[in-house]
Amino acid sequence: MNKEEIYDYLDDPTKEPTDAEAREMTALLRSLETEVVPDPGQEYWNNFNAGLQTRLEASRQRKPWFLRLPVWMGALATAVLVIAFLVPMGNRSQQVETLSLASLSDADLLLISETYAPLDDEDMSLDLADSDLDLLLEAVDGDDWDEDLFEVDPNLLQSIWKEG
Amino acid sequence: MLEGVTLMNLGQTTIEARDASKEEDRLLVTRFLGGDELAFTELVNKYRRQVYAVAWRFTHNHEEADDLTQETFVKAYNNLKTFRGESGFKTWLLRITTNLSINLKKSGRVSKDSGETPDEGTAGDTSAPLDNLIEGEKHKQLYRAIQRLPPKQKETLLLKTFKDMTCEEVAGVMRCSVGTVKANVFNAMKRLREIMNPGAAL
Numbered sequence: 001m002n003k004e005e006i007y008d009y010l011d012d013p014t015k016e017p018t019d020a021e022a023r024e025m026t027a028l029l030r031s032l033e034t035e036v037v038p039d040p041g042q043e044y045w046n047n048f049n050a051g052l053q054t055r056l057e058a059s060r061q062r063k064p065w066f067l068r069l070p071v072w073m074g075a076l077a078t079a080v081l082v083i084a085f086l087v088p089m090g091n092r093s094q095q096v097e098t099l100s101l102a103s104l105s106d107a108d109l110l111l112i113s114e115t116y117a118p119l120d121d122e123d124m125s126l127d128l129a130d131s132d133l134d135l136l137l138e139a140v141d142g143d144d145w146d147e148d149l150f151e152v153d154p155n156l157l158q159s160i161w162k163e164g
Numbered sequence: 165m166l167e168g169v170t171l172m173n174l175g176q177t178t179i180e181a182r183d184a185s186k187e188e189d190r191l192l193v194t195r196f197l198g199g200d201e202l203a204f205t206e207l208v209n210k211y212r213r214q215v216y217a218v219a220w221r222f223t224h225n226h227e228e229a230d231d232l233t234q235e236t237f238v239k240a241y242n243n244l245k246t247f248r249g250e251s252g253f254k255t256w257l258l259r260i261t262t263n264l265s266i267n268l269k270k271s272g273r274v275s276k277d278s279g280e281t282p283d284e285g286t287a288g289d290t291s292a293p294l295d296n297l298i299e300g301e302k303h304k305q306l307y308r309a310i311q312r313l314p315p316k317q318k319e320t321l322l323l324k325t326f327k328d329m330t331c332e333e334v335a336g337v338m339r340c341s342v343g344t345v346k347a348n349v350f351n352a353m354k355r356l357r358e359i360m361n362p363g364a365a366l
Contacts (some may be wrong), residue, residue, distance in 0.1 A: 023258070024357070028356060
């Protein structure tokens with residue numbers, strides 16, 4: 001069967017197919033086209049607009065669909081929304097942390113390692129001026145300060161520090 | 165030759181009438197969106213019979229056709245502000261009817277008697293000629309056969325064979341290409357022939 005003939009007929013019903021089978025098809029199509037829809041009657045049409053008006057008013061008073069849902073569904077939807085909002089935020093902060101560490105240059109890393117490295121004895125001694133040392137030695141009365149320093153009254157040490 | 169010229173003139177007249185009708189619809193929609201409720205009443209009066217006819221063709225049942233017709237206009241009223249005028253108002257309206265009828269079928273609310281009950285309007289008329297009764301019975305058989313078609317084929321066929329709907333208008337309602345409309349109608353007709361004449365060679 002020539003499909004194109006049917007397609008042409010659909011575009012223009014005056015183009016009758018030449019093929020017998022196609023003509024049988026178009027006859028069936030015409031039969032469908034001529035199907036008469038029963039008229040519901042003038043009374044029906046007279047009342048149609050009034051009925052429609054009532055239905056329109058009912059639809060205006062109808063609550064929106066989301067307000068007609070049961071309370072538990074509303075609560076569930078809210079919970080889902082809150083979770084959906086919080087989960088990406090957590091992921092994002094983790095990502096930012098990872099990114100900030102990854103983006104540090106060698107120079108930054110060196111600075112951080114120097115800043116947080118434990119101080120050795122030499123550095124600590126630099127913090128004390130010679131006068132401070134003398135005062136400390138006086139405080140322990142010339143005893144072996146290495147041992148007695150830990151026995152010094154903390155208040156005394158504090159006052160020495162303030163004077164310095 | 166003369167017949168061809170007459171048909172061409174008729175075709176031209178139809179196109180002009182269709183364009184005028186579209187323009188009238190556009191103006192009515194604009195008036196309604198501007199707050200004129202009477203414009204909507206005019207649209208209802210203009211299309212209610214066509215909408216009912218399409219609904220009836222889908223259901224073959226007055227109560228369901230009435231329900232679909234009213235619901236179509238309720239939806240149109242509530243959603244007219246979203247109508248962008250890309251398709252004609254008639255196409256847009258019939259798309260609502262088609263979608264509602266599909267949903268009605270899916271929801272299973274369709275009367276089991278649809279298409280099976282004798283139509284009071286014709287069966288009750290004892291003066292109807294025998295030919296009309298035979299024709300009526302043939303249509304019922306056809307309708308039963310159409311119910312066995314795949315949904316898209318069925319809807320396309322029912323729309324295409326409704327009054328003077330063009331392939332473009334059906335494509336607009338079905339949201340598909342003109343080629344798909346033609347293919348669906350062709351396949352539907354092939355299947356219909358198989359159903360109605362099981363022995364027919366295709």
